[in-house]
Amino acid sequence: MFLDHVTLHVEAGHGGPGAVSFRREKSIEMGGPDGGDGGVGGSVLLRATRTLNTLNPFRNVREFSAGKGAAGEGCLRKGKAGVDVLLEVPLGTVIRDAASGELLAELLNHGQEVCVARGGRGGLGNNHFKSSTNRAPRKAQPGEDGEIRDLELELKLIADVGLVGFPNAGKSTLVSRVSAARPKIADYPFTTLEPQLGVVSLGDFGGDELETFVIADIPGLIEGAADGAGLGIQFLRHVERTRMLLHLVDLSDPVQEPEEAVRVIEGELQAFSPVLAAKPRWLVANKLDALQDEERRARFEALCRARGQEPLFISGVTGEGIRPLVFKLGGALAEMPRE
Numbered sequence: 001m002f003l004d005h006v007t008l009h010v011e012a013g014h015g016g017p018g019a020v021s022f023r024r025e026k027s028i029e030m031g032g033p034d035g036g037d038g039g040v041g042g043s044v045l046l047r048a049t050r051t052l053n054t055l056n057p058f059r060n061v062r063e064f065s066a067g068k069g070a071a072g073e074g075c076l077r078k079g080k081a082g083v084d085v086l087l088e089v090p091l092g093t094v095i096r097d098a099a100s101g102e103l104l105a106e107l108l109n110h111g112q113e114v115c116v117a118r119g120g121r122g123g124l125g126n127n128h129f130k131s132s133t134n135r136a137p138r139k140a141q142p143g144e145d146g147e148i149r150d151l152e153l154e155l156k157l158i159a160d161v162g163l164v165g166f167p168n169a170g171k172s173t174l175v176s177r178v179s180a181a182r183p184k185i186a187d188y189p190f191t192t193l194e195p196q197l198g199v200v201s202l203g204d205f206g207g208d209e210l211e212t213f214v215i216a217d218i219p220g221l222i223e224g225a226a227d228g229a230g231l232g233i234q235f236l237r238h239v240e241r242t243r244m245l246l247h248l249v250d251l252s253d254p255v256q257e258p259e260e261a262v263r264v265i266e267g268e269l270q271a272f273s274p275v276l277a278a279k280p281r282w283l284v285a286n287k288l289d290a291l292q293d294e295e296r297r298a299r300f301e302a303l304c305r306a307r308g309q310e311p312l313f314i315s316g317v318t319g320e321g322i323r324p325l326v327f328k329l330g331g332a333l334a335e336m337p338r339e
């Protein structure tokens with residue numbers, strides 16, 4: 001399974017101590033104070049990146065410490081800042097303080113960054129402590145502690161691909177084939193009552209392991225769903241932010257014609273939101289293994305060609321056509337902008 005929740009321990013770096021030092025010049029045996037300040041400690045930062053879809057990078061390592069600030073030196077030289085720790089997390093990561101539950105950030109955009117543990121300030125060097133009464137202060141500050149905290153990271157996945165279709169079209173079967181998600185599958189309509197997400201890794205299909213996308217399984221739609229028939233269309237909001245839709249058509253259905261399936265689902269999508277209906281949407285014919293009527297295949301092909309789409313045939317049960325579909329999706333998503 002993929003990791004969508006993790007607790008991390010982060011420690012920012014201690015600030016470096018300020019220096020106690022005095023100027024040395026040829027003519028003066030002991031000049032004024034010139035101790036530089038300590039360097040600031042390194043911070044721990046989280047940055048959202050679109051190249052991740054899970055919190056799996058934190059499976060084994062969950063403790064991170066940033067570098068200490070260096071001590072200040074003579075001649076007013078400031079100590080070097082400690083090295084920051086920058087951790088990459090997927091888009092949709094919600095970050096809370098584990099102790100207080102306080103929401104620290106929700107990282108939604110690529111490159112968005114948040115500092116979760118600030119490095120300690122460097123101590124002031126003795127140069128800051130001279131006064132009219134004390135021209136040779138031997139005092140300098142120690143550096144301050146860096147912040148230390150436990151963080152709760154929770155991933156609210158943003159699906160890339162939404163699955164739509166009639167009940168029983170095989171949406172959940174497909175999701176269980178391509179991801180580690182295990183939605184309930186049964187031969188009656190409305191088996192799926194709540195949206196479920198699965199992470200698809202191209203690595204599982206012989207491709208690049210780092211290439212992943214998220215697929216959303218939602219309940220089936222029927223004619224009149226917009227008016228409340230079946231489970232209605234409210235759950236379509238869960239695929240509103242996806243980048244594209246797959247419309248699964250059961251090609252083995254002896255009653256439902258493919259043209260009809262397309263017309264009904266398109267109508268319901270349109271009724272929910274024209275924006276959703278305008279998203280890129282591919283027709284995918286499922287249950288190829290159980291296809292009785294070869295004429296259906298030809299009609300489905302014609303439907304696809306009329307839309308300028310390559311016909312896609314799969315069987316969620318035998319796995320036929322699934323691997324090419326996954327690669328085709330991966331390739332298309334790589335070209336599509338994210339919101």
Ligand SMILES: Nc1nc2c(ncn2[C@@H]2O[C@H](COP(=O)(O)OP(=O)(O)OP(=O)(O)O)[C@@H](O)[C@H]2O)c(=O)[nH]1
Pocket residue numbers: 165166167168169170171172173174184185186187188189190191192193218219220221286287288289290314315316317318
């Ligand atoms: N023969 C065959 N049966 C399939 C295939 N894919 C799914 N099924 C069967 O179709 C039935 C419905 O599958 P689900 O995956 O639950 O369908 P769904 O679209 O998620 O249905 P809802 O959740 O009710 O909307 C199950 O009995 C599956 O075993 C396929 O490729 N071939």
Ligand SMILES: [Mg+2]
Pocket residue numbers: 171172173183184185191192217218219
């Ligand atoms: Mg289902």
